[in-house]
Amino acid sequence: MSEMVSVHGWMEEALSSQDEMKETNQRQSAYDMLSGLSHEEHGSIDGEDDEEEEDDGEKPKKRGPKKKKMTKARIERFRVRRVKANARERTRMHGLNDALENLRRVMPCYSKTQKLSKIETLRLARNYIWALSEVLEQGQTAEGKGFLEMLCKGLSQPTSNLVAGCLQLGPQPMFLEKHEDKSSICDSSLASHVYSYQSPGLPSPPYGNIEAHHLHLKPATFKTVMDPMVNHTLNCSTPPYDGALTPPLSITGNFSLKQDGSPDLDKSYAFRSHYTSLASHGHASHFQTAVPRYEIPIEMAYEAYPHHTIFTE
């Protein structure tokens, strides 16, 4: 009940009788009630429009500045302001969640049906950046137990299992299952590129078997750190950037730039091939030549390169 008083403090200010508040034990219902307060109800609480708020004779007088009188108009302004603030807060949190979802998509493994929690997403992202940095600095391949250990550092066991499971697919048949989940990406050609990691401290996944078609795997499992598309994909969820695009890191370095500094997809071989889209699958696929075929959601491709043509097959 203290919650009710706290949560609706401004209403409490308006309500001279707390008995009305005690009638309600659900916050939402209270909210609904407050949102739906009629002028008549306000009138019974507050009296006439410009009337001074009635002092409760039984309560000791409080010190401090005298409260502004609560007129019906003022109450209504409070209510409207609060409702608008709530809506803004919801929108803000939705934006935050969208950003988090975009982050999930560029994580080493992405499952639409088995989402990482918020905190685990952030932890994995930190580890992923850290691990990739190590790969770049040490010149090591993004393979092996060490890399996975870096990825899983500090993660909960379920998440560690999930990540390990993603990297553990190897020859197992689950990886060759049908692609039921069109929103997730799993390319059977990756089977030959993944390594098998047996985590000594990681029991079998507690959430049951990890189904391949629920996983979104980075092609060639972390062998693509230097790949410009992967690097750029990592950026595709960032807020719109008006400035010139920085050419993606490339080991081949064969990128042509437009006058505005953005990569010229028509002239850059790698980029052109990257954005060959597999429209029938709803994904953009790319690079079918020297390296395994990669796929990214087509919406991500559009997001990453809104001003460029996305080639479809």
Added chain:
DNA sequence: TAGGCCATCTGGTCCT
């Protein structure tokens, strides 16, 4: 049933 996770509401604070 306990615990984890999440969405939502809320009031406070800071900034414009």
Added chain:
DNA sequence: AGGACCAGATGGCCTA
């Protein structure tokens, strides 16, 4: 005054 951001509180849902 109003918006953005934040943290606390709470209830719902899900899983072990």
